[in-house]
Amino acid sequence: MTEAAAPPDEFALIARWLSHFDAPDTATMIPPGDDAAAVRPTPGHLLLATTDALVEDVHFRRKTWPAAALGHRALAVNLSDLAAMGARPRWALLALGLPGDVGTDWLDRVATGMAKGCREAGVSLVGGNVTGAAQVSFTLTLLGEARPDRVLRRSGARPGDVVFVSGTLGDAALGLESLKARRAMPRKLTDLERRHCRPTARVRLGCALAEARVASAAIDVSDGFIADLRHLLDASRVGAEIRLPDLPLSPAYRRATLGREDPLGPALYGGEDYELVFTAPQKRAAKIAEVARGARTAVRAVGRVIGEAGVHLVGADGRRVLAREAGFKHR
């Protein structure tokens, strides 16, 4: 409708964007260029589908966020959803919203970051759309596959199960604080900023857990460890006890929170770590450790599932308090 909002040449833009990506996989029967993409699903598998958006000035700032990291991140937040289901990522569709002042160089860098992520995750970009818009936005829809009896859900946690978490918590929230305070593009990201900009979706771990059929429930940390754990517990109609001294914290996190009034706040309530939180029966603990090693991903037992509702935090002194309600608002 508004001509001014439309990018100069949609078809040239699409061709240039796609030039950064590998050719689609052999299961892609009709690649981008027709009215819709066509792919051949793997027989006997479920199709998993998720969609998530990155919007300028909501999730990132164009002037201070590295462009390639944006491309990486738009994919990673969706990969993380599939990882939490134990699904193998396969195909992506990308809807771009672009104001008139977006440069092709900047878009090239975004595309490079996304293409690299797609290559590493085995994802083919098979479709998309470009529209004019007031803000840059990347809305990615990701399709994956899993065997029906292997899918990880939120609803299977049982009292007595161990609560596990991958990687470390809270780094992304601290990285976001630091990025928001910047006025110009950083020449180099700090470790914490990198955790925010370039989250590692735990696809290998999610698929390995699903394959080994050892987890009773799983979710990824986008809203915050406590908020997402609560989603898992609510879906399973149980509660949990979390041992605060066992929370996995990075050296950078510990340094950054030294002397803070609430040093565990970002780890508990900060969002966008894109780690996996999952539960498993105690007797599977050894197998979990083996699976995590195979997936080259650190995994830590941080608590246990209980029948009593709510998330109960247990300190080093044995004091037990209810976690507060607030999660991280990132959208």
Added chain:
Amino acid sequence: MTEAAAPPDEFALIARWLSHFDAPDTATMIPPGDDAAAVRPTPGHLLLATTDALVEDVHFRRKTWPAAALGHRALAVNLSDLAAMGARPRWALLALGLPGDVGTDWLDRVATGMAKGCREAGVSLVGGNVTGAAQVSFTLTLLGEARPDRVLRRSGARPGDVVFVSGTLGDAALGLESLKARRAMPRKLTDLERRHCRPTARVRLGCALAEARVASAAIDVSDGFIADLRHLLDASRVGAEIRLPDLPLSPAYRRATLGREDPLGPALYGGEDYELVFTAPQKRAAKIAEVARGARTAVRAVGRVIGEAGVHLVGADGRRVLAREAGFKHR
């Protein structure tokens, strides 16, 4: 990142939105509420995927566009892509971008329109996302299915084939002109405005053509009849001759263009009719008529495919001119 841009309660909003929709179909194994949706593809079928967005002040104005029609339209533009492939629509994911000033009543009306469209088309809404944004946007990803040997592509047109078009052309472009001139919400849409706001995706026709294996190529009219025909011809490496007196025009179109300098302009170059343009060998003409009747959709032969490149327009006087390059810019 920007708290102010986030809608008040994402989870309440999602629950309310979903309450307007029917429960997902029986092939939906994991409905909205987990990290990703899971559906069971039909054995032996290809999965077709397409995504398209409606953005405020680019594709519509919130103050003068009927809300329910927006919901209808966000779905219809995607249905049309699947119709052009001859695919049966199955599942949708919806990414919403919402400024803080969007009212729940307005959203309810949008949801009602989309839910009605989903019901009529047999589409289950299985996933989505909500984010804060400066403009309202609806980015819908639609998944459909088709048998591999039935898919309609753009690339199969051969010299000698007849060029067909469904419905009538140019109404949507005239309706858009009229809507853009409005300063307040119309109490009632004109016929032409309705054609813009509530396009009818030709799903029945597309599926019937695919099922009968009678069309050699197909595309839907979003950029404009000539522009989209050209996409089909380019993909098929052929040209076409279009007989101007045979273009299907509605009575409302004829009235609105009476006395215009270029009365066929909107029909040839106006966009967003979401009709199907398709080609078929001459000997299939009778079968095409039968298929169209079965799909209760008017279909008109408007020209023929030729070996010579380009779109050649033939007037009532037999004069032959090349169609101009410009298409309709709607994004």
